[in-house]
Amino acid sequence: MPELQDFVRGVLLPGFLAGIGLALVWRPWNRAPAEERAPKRAWAALFFAIAFFASYAALFEPPPRPFTGTRTLGGVDWTIWIALVAGPVLFAGSFLGRFAVALWALLAGAVLFAVPRAMVRYHWSGGEAAVWLAGLAILLLLVGCATTGLGRRTERASLPIVLLIAATGLSICAGLTGSVLLAQTTGGLCACLGAAMIVAFWHPRFRLEAADLSFVVLVLFALGLCARFFSELRGVDALLLCAAPLAAWMPELPGLRDRSPLQRGLLRCFAAAVPVGIAVTRAILGFEPDPYGDDYYDY
Amino acid sequence: MRFLLCIFILVGSLGLAALSTPPPEASAPAVEAEEFQIDPVHTSVLFKSRHNNASYFYGRFSDVSGSFTFDEKNPGASKVEVEVKAESVDTRTPKLDQHLRSPDFFDAKQFPVIRFESTKVKAGKKGFYEVTGDLSLHGVTKSITVEMEHVGTAEARGNKVIGFHTVFTVDRTEFGMNYGVSSLGSDVEMIVSIEAAKK
Numbered sequence: 001m002p003e004l005q006d007f008v009r010g011v012l013l014p015g016f017l018a019g020i021g022l023a024l025v026w027r028p029w030n031r032a033p034a035e036e037r038a039p040k041r042a043w044a045a046l047f048f049a050i051a052f053f054a055s056y057a058a059l060f061e062p063p064p065r066p067f068t069g070t071r072t073l074g075g076v077d078w079t080i081w082i083a084l085v086a087g088p089v090l091f092a093g094s095f096l097g098r099f100a101v102a103l104w105a106l107l108a109g110a111v112l113f114a115v116p117r118a119m120v121r122y123h124w125s126g127g128e129a130a131v132w133l134a135g136l137a138i139l140l141l142l143v144g145c146a147t148t149g150l151g152r153r154t155e156r157a158s159l160p161i162v163l164l165i166a167a168t169g170l171s172i173c174a175g176l177t178g179s180v181l182l183a184q185t186t187g188g189l190c191a192c193l194g195a196a197m198i199v200a201f202w203h204p205r206f207r208l209e210a211a212d213l214s215f216v217v218l219v220l221f222a223l224g225l226c227a228r229f230f231s232e233l234r235g236v237d238a239l240l241l242c243a244a245p246l247a248a249w250m251p252e253l254p255g256l257r258d259r260s261p262l263q264r265g266l267l268r269c270f271a272a273a274v275p276v277g278i279a280v281t282r283a284i285l286g287f288e289p290d291p292y293g294d295d296y297y298d299y
Numbered sequence: 300m301r302f303l304l305c306i307f308i309l310v311g312s313l314g315l316a317a318l319s320t321p322p323p324e325a326s327a328p329a330v331e332a333e334e335f336q337i338d339p340v341h342t343s344v345l346f347k348s349r350h351n352n353a354s355y356f357y358g359r360f361s362d363v364s365g366s367f368t369f370d371e372k373n374p375g376a377s378k379v380e381v382e383v384k385a386e387s388v389d390t391r392t393p394k395l396d397q398h399l400r401s402p403d404f405f406d407a408k409q410f411p412v413i414r415f416e417s418t419k420v421k422a423g424k425k426g427f428y429e430v431t432g433d434l435s436l437h438g439v440t441k442s443i444t445v446e447m448e449h450v451g452t453a454e455a456r457g458n459k460v461i462g463f464h465t466v467f468t469v470d471r472t473e474f475g476m477n478y479g480v481s482s483l484g485s486d487v488e489m490i491v492s493i494e495a496a497k498k
Contacts (some may be wrong), residue, residue, distance in 0.1 A: 003481070060477045061477055071475060072439075073438070074438060075409060076402055122408070122411050178401040179401040180403055180478065180479075226402065230401070232397060
């Protein structure tokens with residue numbers, strides 16, 4: 001059963017680290033005249049990566065180092081390491097213009113190669129692995145494009161809220177379908193997104209850049225893979241969670257485009273909440289409490 | 300004539316000596332190591348863990364396989380290999396089994412086999428053996444030493460069967476299983492009782 005110290009380590013710590021980092025970086029930029037403002041950089045990816053790693057290390061322990069031969073890394077271990085590398089890489093990539101896309105593709109390849117590795121090794125035939133990996137690559141590309149595309153259109157805090165809804169949905173579904181560890185790990189990313197949302201309300205010009213969004217998509221996708229393949233998250237629910245950033249395009253439909261920014265933002269969040277809400281409801285309904293009132297996370 | 304007689308006596312005595320001297324195999328018969336196959340029906344792998352820091356909780360694994368070579372006269376030549384399917388964890392409560400298979404505990408999809416392979420066997424006190432080997436669990440391989448009791452040997456359905464029993468403790472955090480340490484503890488006691496039939 002998660003305790004208060006888990007909340008402090010898994011939510012307050014990453015939220016504080018990401019929030020303080022973003023607030024410090026964005027404050028001087030926000031004050032400077034527009035023409036003196038430095039080009040937008042993926043600061044959020046950098047701070048999210050640090051905060052996410054810190055929360056996992058504080059909750060459990062730092063994941064085993066890869067390539068040392070002392071332990072076979074699991075999907076969650078790879079996710080934590082890829083996230084830690086992806087933050088600085090995407091931050092650096094935000095200085096490189098078009099090359100940033102190539103970096104994202106490399107990181108996406110790393111996620112698809114490393115995270116579902118056990119499925120390829122033990123559970124899928126060669127043909128099944130090819131079909132699954134191709135399908136997952138298309139899905140990741142679709143979700144990535146949908147999310148980064150939203151970055152150019154969204155109003156103030158609505159995009160952090162959309163991503164926070166998706167991440168919270170994944171965390172709840174993972175917790176209800178067998179893995180508290182995955183729920184808590186995802187909670188670290190939720191805290192980062194929550195901090196970004198607060199900073200977005202505070203600094204009107206704050207935006208999550210394309211590289212920041214790429215980072216969030218990669219990490220959420222990797223955690224979703226773990227929940228789907230190594231825990232008991234159902235395929236339909238995983239797809240519903242992936243649909244959240246796609247649904248957030250709703251205000252771009254003809255007839256809704258001309259609404260006020262506030263209305264569009266609210267509509268965006270509501271649209272994203274619908275598929276996530278269905279997935280969470282299905283997970284709640286599928287969760288069978290123990291007849292002795294001792295739910296599984298107490299075991 | 301005397302020369303022939305000497306030759307005859309010499310050859311005869313050598314022949315007698317050869318006949319009276321048993322072949323080396325007969326005087327010190329080499330005990331052959333016998334190979335056994337684990338009987339999964341009569342083999343039990345149980346675990347005992349704390350729950351809520353208030354009680355002990357038992358579970359089992361229902362899919363166990365393996366084989367071993369046993370040489371009673373020369374224990375050093377013995378060898379043990381046991382494999383347990385992590386997916387087969389059984390606590391009589393499906394929901395709990397599901398949780399134990401998840402990444403919180405055994406992570407059975409990613410680390411489907413728990414394996415023990417001996418590297419050294421030596422005789423201990425009477426009827427006991429000290430077995431050192433590599434235990435692979437949750438993606439980590441560590442050397443452990445367990446004391447195995449030779450419970451008995453018998454004939455069953457025309458075949459030789461043999462039984463061993465051991466109880467040992469594993470610190471699960473050393474194997475990267477860090478979930479719920481505050482309420483479940485880190486030490487898990489393993490109770491392994493093996494019955495095997497000669498191949």
